[in-house]
Amino acid sequence: MLELRRQTADDQALIDAFRDGDDAAFARIHERHHAALERYARKVLGRGSEHAEDVVQEAMLRASRALRRDDRHIELRPWLYRLTRNCALDELARVRTDSVNVDDAEEWGALRAPAASEPDAVVESRGNVRDLLGDLAGLPAQQRHALLRREVDGVSHAALADELGVSPQATKNLVHRARTNLVKQRDARSSDCEAVRGDLLEAHDEGRRASAATYRHLTTCADCRHFRAGLRATRRAAAILMPMPLMVVAVGLLTGKAAAVTAKGAMVKSAATAAAGVAVTAGAVGVGVQVFGPGEPAPQSATSRALPAGELAKGKQVPAGTAMVRKTVALGRSGAPTVTLPCPAGTRVADLIGARGASASYVRGTVVGVSHSATVLVQPRPGSQTTSAVVTVLCKRPDRTGSIVAGRPQGHAAGGVTLHVKVRSAELFQRPGGAAVGSVRLGQPVRTGGAARHGWRKVTTDTGETGWVRTRVVG
Amino acid sequence: MRRSLVAVLLIVVLVTLAFAIPAAASSTRRLCARSVALRDSPEGFVIGRLYRPQRLRYKRRSANRRWALVRTRAGVAGWIPYRSLCRA
Numbered sequence: 001m002l003e004l005r006r007q008t009a010d011d012q013a014l015i016d017a018f019r020d021g022d023d024a025a026f027a028r029i030h031e032r033h034h035a036a037l038e039r040y041a042r043k044v045l046g047r048g049s050e051h052a053e054d055v056v057q058e059a060m061l062r063a064s065r066a067l068r069r070d071d072r073h074i075e076l077r078p079w080l081y082r083l084t085r086n087c088a089l090d091e092l093a094r095v096r097t098d099s100v101n102v103d104d105a106e107e108w109g110a111l112r113a114p115a116a117s118e119p120d121a122v123v124e125s126r127g128n129v130r131d132l133l134g135d136l137a138g139l140p141a142q143q144r145h146a147l148l149r150r151e152v153d154g155v156s157h158a159a160l161a162d163e164l165g166v167s168p169q170a171t172k173n174l175v176h177r178a179r180t181n182l183v184k185q186r187d188a189r190s191s192d193c194e195a196v197r198g199d200l201l202e203a204h205d206e207g208r209r210a211s212a213a214t215y216r217h218l219t220t221c222a223d224c225r226h227f228r229a230g231l232r233a234t235r236r237a238a239a240i241l242m243p244m245p246l247m248v249v250a251v252g253l254l255t256g257k258a259a260a261v262t263a264k265g266a267m268v269k270s271a272a273t274a275a276a277g278v279a280v281t282a283g284a285v286g287v288g289v290q291v292f293g294p295g296e297p298a299p300q301s302a303t304s305r306a307l308p309a310g311e312l313a314k315g316k317q318v319p320a321g322t323a324m325v326r327k328t329v330a331l332g333r334s335g336a337p338t339v340t341l342p343c344p345a346g347t348r349v350a351d352l353i354g355a356r357g358a359s360a361s362y363v364r365g366t367v368v369g370v371s372h373s374a375t376v377l378v379q380p381r382p383g384s385q386t387t388s389a390v391v392t393v394l395c396k397r398p399d400r401t402g403s404i405v406a407g408r409p410q411g412h413a414a415g416g417v418t419l420h421v422k423v424r425s426a427e428l429f430q431r432p433g434g435a436a437v438g439s440v441r442l443g444q445p446v447r448t449g450g451a452a453r454h455g456w457r458k459v460t461t462d463t464g465e466t467g468w469v470r471t472r473v474v475g
Numbered sequence: 476m477r478r479s480l481v482a483v484l485l486i487v488v489l490v491t492l493a494f495a496i497p498a499a500a501s502s503t504r505r506l507c508a509r510s511v512a513l514r515d516s517p518e519g520f521v522i523g524r525l526y527r528p529q530r531l532r533y534k535r536r537s538a539n540r541r542w543a544l545v546r547t548r549a550g551v552a553g554w555i556p557y558r559s560l561c562r563a
Contacts, residue, residue, distance in 0.1 A: 351521040361523030361551045368520045377549050381526045435538035438516035463518045
């Protein structure tokens with residue numbers, strides 16, 4: 001402590017001498033601090049020392065200019081650290097945006113993490129570094145400094161408070177806010193575009209601002225920004241369609257044809273309302289249930305045993321006998337919401353295709369292949385700031401055996417018969433009383449070749465799984 | 476003396492059974508994969524989408540040891556790849 005006070009007093013004397021024109025005094029300041037500053041810069045940069053030296057040189061240059069600019073009191077040591085930190089961040093930003101491709105920077109120690117031996121893990125690791133640098137650069141200056149000094153340099157809150165001229169509690173708050181902001185930024189980046197767009201659509205519809213998480217995501221996602229711009233353009237275009245009553249009346253009064261013009265305005269309004277009604281009917285509006293029937297472009301890609309090719313790419317036509325039903329669900333704080341998605345007439349519930357932005361599952365009453373509508377329990381992902389989720393269900397018309405599996409041979413095996421599962425759910429066993437190989441569900445058609453043992457029957461399900469069930473399960 | 480020894484042995488056996496039987500029947504496991512599809516059967520339909528971290532009731536492992544039968548906290552039972560569960 002005593003040493004620190006003595007050093008501070010010496011620093012102040014050197015500053016005074018430098019300000020009086022003694023250049024050697026600054027050389028002394030440089031000699032005294034440059035080694036510690038280089039160590040600090042190296043920790044911030046996390047790579048070669050030549051860059052740390054450059055950063056410290058730049059910081060010293062700025063310091064010499066600033067010291068002679070005025071006579072304000074300066075706590076030299078923390079002030080030099082702040083300058084070095086700013087220069088190091090400038091260097092990181094320069095590297096990030098200009099000169100070094102992170103993907104090619106094999107020499108970066110941080111990117112050669114021991115766990116990242118797999119190619120995809122390496123790519124992910126590089127992406128994480130890139131994103132973290134961006135997030136750090138986006139933090140307010142004081143939060144960034146506090147976080148880096150704590151995380152990188154391991155400085156105590158008391159020393160940090162001294163540097164920043166605030167109380168130790170304030171530095172704790174700064175570090176806490178910085179960490180929170182980094183987490184929020186990361187969550188916003190990883191949140192699903194569909195969910196974000198759902199929130200934008202709902203906010204647009206209700207005439208309110210979208211959530212903070214959505215706005216954070218917009219700062220990192222160009223596609224979603226483009227989507228929002230499209231929404232605004234649509235609103236402006238819709239405004240043009242609306243008749244302006246005052247103007248219509250004024251024109252009418254001026255021309256003496258008020259009644260006729262008003263009638264015309266009413267027609268325009270009716271046409272706009274009708275057009276909007278058609279759009280809603282066709283499922284073009286994002287609020288409420290949307291149904292994408294055969295021939296319509298699929299709103300998202302899907303993989304399912306109910307699809308003829310086993311999969312469907314986004315934008316491709318929904319095949320005959322199938323439909324995709326989806327709805328945007330608001331995720332409130334009051335608990336997990338359930339949403340009911342009705343399948344079109346003649347179809348049954350098949351796969352839960354997606355619940356972007358949340359965990360989701362059919363509730364116990366919804367039975368695949370049997371139910372006409374799917375009731376889905378939607379739960380926000382723990383720690384996620386997402387305020388909405390898009391739930392999509394695939395519906396399929398069953399064949400004459402009651403199966404919703406596509407491309408299944410219609411004939412029966414020689415001597416076999418088709419039975420149906422009579423219980424809500426049962427397990428399928430490798431052999432009577434043996435290990436389980438799968439499950440069967442209520443109404444599922446199964447084929448049996450006649451093999452049976454005391455109370456057990458061998459069956460093959462419509463999804464191709466073969467095993468034993470208790471005799472009472474099928475009939 | 477012999478009677479007390481029998482009583483102690485009986486208590487030990489009962490306590491052991493009390494802990495051993497539920498552990499063998501099912502246990503709570505955490506989901507380690509970022510996201511996973513919950514299926515009604517290993518080759519069947521998707522009935523749920525789960526994200527980590529999530530606690531699941533682990534019931535049994537499939538005969539080929541690639542799938543795990545689990546039950547979610549919401550009471551929905553289904554199959555997920557065994558490797559998506561955290562190691563016990």
